[in-house]
Amino acid sequence: MVNIGIIGVGLVGSELISQLSAHISQNKTSTFKVIALMNSTKQLLSNSSYLPLNLSSWKKDLNTKGTTSNLTSFINYLSESPTLSVVIDNTSSQEIANSYPLFIEKGLHIVTPNKKAFSSDLNLYKEIKEKSNEKKRFIYYESTVGAGLPVLSTLTDLLRTGDKVIKIEGIFSGTLSYIFNEFSKLDGEKKKFSEIVGIAKENGYTEPDPRDDLNGLDVARKVVILSRLVGKDLSLDTLPVENIVPEPLRTLNSATEFMASLPQYDDHFETLNTTANKNRQVLRYVGVIDPIGGKSEVKLVSLPYSHPFAALKGSDNIIAFTTERFPSPLIIQGAGAGAAVTAFGIFSDLFKISERIF
Amino acid sequence: MVNIGIIGVGLVGSELISQLSAHISQNKTSTFKVIALMNSTKQLLSNSSYLPLNLSSWKKDLNTKGTTSNLTSFINYLSESPTLSVVIDNTSSQEIANSYPLFIEKGLHIVTPNKKAFSSDLNLYKEIKEKSNEKKRFIYYESTVGAGLPVLSTLTDLLRTGDKVIKIEGIFSGTLSYIFNEFSKLDGEKKKFSEIVGIAKENGYTEPDPRDDLNGLDVARKVVILSRLVGKDLSLDTLPVENIVPEPLRTLNSATEFMASLPQYDDHFETLNTTANKNRQVLRYVGVIDPIGGKSEVKLVSLPYSHPFAALKGSDNIIAFTTERFPSPLIIQGAGAGAAVTAFGIFSDLFKISERIF
Incomplete structure (x- = not known):
């Protein structure tokens, strides 16, 4: 199974959850499992058995059962999972982009439509590329240019x-x-x-x-x-x-x-x-x-x-x-813009990573 | 290392060898190794240590050192290799397409621009798809439609x-x-x-x-x-x-x-x-x-x-x-046609397979 943690559940994030949810319910052999969600105020982590979150009630659950969002605990939770985890950053936050090297250090793969890590400080970009090679962790960002267009x-x-x-x-x-x-x-x-x-x-x-x-x-x-x-x-x-x-x-x-x-x-x-x-x-x-x-x-x-x-x-x-x-x-x-095609690009990247880690 | 056997060394096959050769000589960490070549009359296999063929003299070597081509011995040689092998079929032969189920049975991955297996008998197509799922062997055929276009x-x-x-x-x-x-x-x-x-x-x-x-x-x-x-x-x-x-x-x-x-x-x-x-x-x-x-x-x-x-x-x-x-x-x-872009599509598929088997 591929454990998935999603940061940012606005227009694009919600659409991605909906595409993932449809896929999981229609494919008994789906390897995807969403175990953590986070927005700017709250986060929802599954339990210590890393069971999948209920994607039909995620909005309500995030609101009612969610705790105060904390990037460190969110990332630690994902990285302590017994199987490989992918973090999806749907924000446009420079701060979160700055943490990608840490995500990779912690053993996480990354998928993101967030342009910041690849178009801001050149040193950050190089650090991410080098670390991902060194640690054999993948970072896919198709949706940063032309959304889901290949x-x-x-x-x-x-x-x-x-x-x-x-x-x-x-x-x-x-x-x-x-x-x-x-x-x-x-x-x-x-x-x-x-x-x-x-x-x-x-x-x-x-x-x-x-x-x-x-x-x-x-x-x-x-x-x-x-x-x-x-x-x-x-x-x-x-x-x-x-x-x-x-x-x-x-x-x-x-x-x-x-x-x-x-x-x-x-x-x-x-x-x-x-x-x-x-x-x-x-x-x-x-x-x-x-x-x-x-x-x-x-x-x-x-x-x-x-x-x-x-x-x-x-x-x-x-x-x-x-x-x-x-x-x-x-x-x-x-x-090259819009929630459906951006989420499509993210989901395609997720498939590419899942193919490489199995 | 990914062992590669190439069937068909005409316009597309020659161009592919030339693209592979340039890649291997420019990338010390390249994982690709061509160990077998075949045309309609002759085949050239490396030795029992599966050392790479010399791609700068393949044409001459195939002519002078090649033996009579024999699909069975070619496939057996590839399948007995200690690491995973990919067979590339650059022909338009229905007969070779008919052997894809056997290639998969023998543990080989397949890349091909040959349309026959995917557009002729529906039973052959289904057998190939089922066998490749069952045996976890990959068959990529991007170049059958629009050559290297994605x-x-x-x-x-x-x-x-x-x-x-x-x-x-x-x-x-x-x-x-x-x-x-x-x-x-x-x-x-x-x-x-x-x-x-x-x-x-x-x-x-x-x-x-x-x-x-x-x-x-x-x-x-x-x-x-x-x-x-x-x-x-x-x-x-x-x-x-x-x-x-x-x-x-x-x-x-x-x-x-x-x-x-x-x-x-x-x-x-x-x-x-x-x-x-x-x-x-x-x-x-x-x-x-x-x-x-x-x-x-x-x-x-x-x-x-x-x-x-x-x-x-x-x-x-x-x-x-x-x-x-x-x-x-x-x-x-x-x-969507021509040797350079067709070989590009084949080479891209080869990368996709190599990413999945490492």
């Missing part, structure tokens, strides 16, 4: 079989994908930039403050994750990132003020769009990983209508790997 | 995490992709159908007799492979397949006669194309897996210009998975 697994396969990555380009943000797919097109109804950002915000496609999407930091983290996997020691502070929040709006105190002022810049975005459209091009917000030229960056670009990124719809992500073996790029496209 | 691995992940496949559609033939991408487009230079088939044949994109591509059988096999993976007992004899070779040309004796007669049917294809183009559509040859409606098929269709398959270029494959979690489909696109 991005990191494909890149890993290309690299370890000796292919040479020439360039990786992608639309890595579902939010910015939606905004520019709606805003910048050659045919169909046209809306103002601020109007589209407003619709995206109302539908929950953006962060509570849309500037947290428009500043490009989320895309930058994904570019750093991919660069490091390709073997380049890139960090957030050296990566050129185009922040498309108009400069005067960056210091406004609230999302409400920002949204109220954004229409003043509709002409600015409209000019960019018209210029692109005149050349039968569209605007797209892309991340570029350039291991050979060293010019990795995150920027708003104009792409010809025939470019695969130009035809994107909705809030899909798209990632194109140009390599020695794939001069015409290997392209992966689909929903 | 098609089967992605489908496996979707299914085992409990996603529900609604439809899989794809352009599964590099040859037919090229022919229709060139023939059916809204803009640009237009050529006659027979002319494009001629160019494809001259460039080696088609089988020696292009009717072996145009009859759809190769696409049908891939549709059967995917259907079976989704859990549907589809077979070649029940799958509707549109053979686009004009009926009177099917019985011609030679490829030369076929090519000489094909121009008589240029008007036929031109009419299909013009009708499609009038509605701003293009012709594409697709395979459809329809696990819910049961209407899996292989056919020539007209698709709107905005469809992701319409923008395809060169000889790329494209596969779209529409599922419960991906209502806007998860799409994988790229080169």
Whole structure:
């Protein structure tokens, strides 16, 4: 059996528990067993026999039987289990990411959609990679880039079989994908930039403050994750990132003020769009990983209508790997955000680890 | 160490040996060791200590030191090795596919781009799946569909995490992709159908007799492979397949006669194309897996210009998975034929097996 401890039971965590629960109830031979749950205030551990938690009443049980959350006791409980344990970190916490080396020391495997460990301090990243090799513990993080899309697994396969990555380009943000797919097109109804950002915000496609999407930091983290996997020691502070929040709006105190002022810049975005459209091009917000030229960056670009990124719809992500073996790029496209597909990526990683420890 | 025996050392096999050789020479800790090679006439086995073959002189060694090929002695040699062995079948032989149950009985793992075992007799397929579960031996065949594109691995992940496949559609033939991408487009230079088939044949994109591509059988096999993976007992004899070779040309004796007669049917294809183009559509040859409606098929269709398959270029494959979690489909696109990308898929599978047996 694979013992599972889950940190973070919000949208993604709840969906993962629901996918796990369906799997376990439909597969008599399932090897997965959830034995510990934790959110920011409470934790629920099974008993000393490590029996599975009842996944049909986990929410109520966490609330009524849960004790005050304590990362140390949570991790110790998992690591003292007689069979191998996997900890799943569904948070976006830097603090928890900082503890991954400790998790590995304690003999735990890790699965996570949390980008922090792989895109912040380079030393932390290296420590995690070295420790996991040394201790033969696995850390899988497919859902950090493109959610459940097979991005990191494909890149890993290309690299370890000796292919040479020439360039990786992608639309890595579902939010910015939606905004520019709606805003910048050659045919169909046209809306103002601020109007589209407003619709995206109302539908929950953006962060509570849309500037947290428009500043490009989320895309930058994904570019750093991919660069490091390709073997380049890139960090957030050296990566050129185009922040498309108009400069005067960056210091406004609230999302409400920002949204109220954004229409003043509709002409600015409209000019960019018209210029692109005149050349039968569209605007797209892309991340570029350039291991050979060293010019990795995150920027708003104009792409010809025939470019695969130009035809994107909705809030899909798209990632194109140009390599020695794939001069015409290997392209992966689909929903890159949302609880169902993020949990799918986590669950897939869990299967990969379970296959390796049996 | 993982012992490797390779059957079939033509284009794909040679490329695989070259990728393996580069990997082994660049990675002191590589766990791969090629100990046996076989083609249709000769085989080369290492000695009783199972030392690695010299991969820099394998061609010469197979020719000069090789003995008459004998599948039984080849398999016995691998199975008697003190560590786990993987046999790689790079042929398209039905006879070798029929022996997979025996390979598994003998304790061997299998990697193959050979479609025969997974698309011919359903009983053989089931026997292989059951035996591999029972004996805990792995059989990986990513390269049977879309060469190295992560098609089967992605489908496996979707299914085992409990996603529900609604439809899989794809352009599964590099040859037919090229022919229709060139023939059916809204803009640009237009050529006659027979002319494009001629160019494809001259460039080696088609089988020696292009009717072996145009009859759809190769696409049908891939549709059967995917259907079976989704859990549907589809077979070649029940799958509707549109053979686009004009009926009177099917019985011609030679490829030369076929090519000489094909121009008589240029008007036929031109009419299909013009009708499609009038509605701003293009012709594409697709395979459809329809696990819910049961209407899996292989056919020539007209698709709107905005469809992701319409923008395809060169000889790329494209596969779209529409599922419960991906209502806007998860799409994988790229080169789906050629020695380098096929060997890449095989080598990736080899890594996956090696991770599971250590």
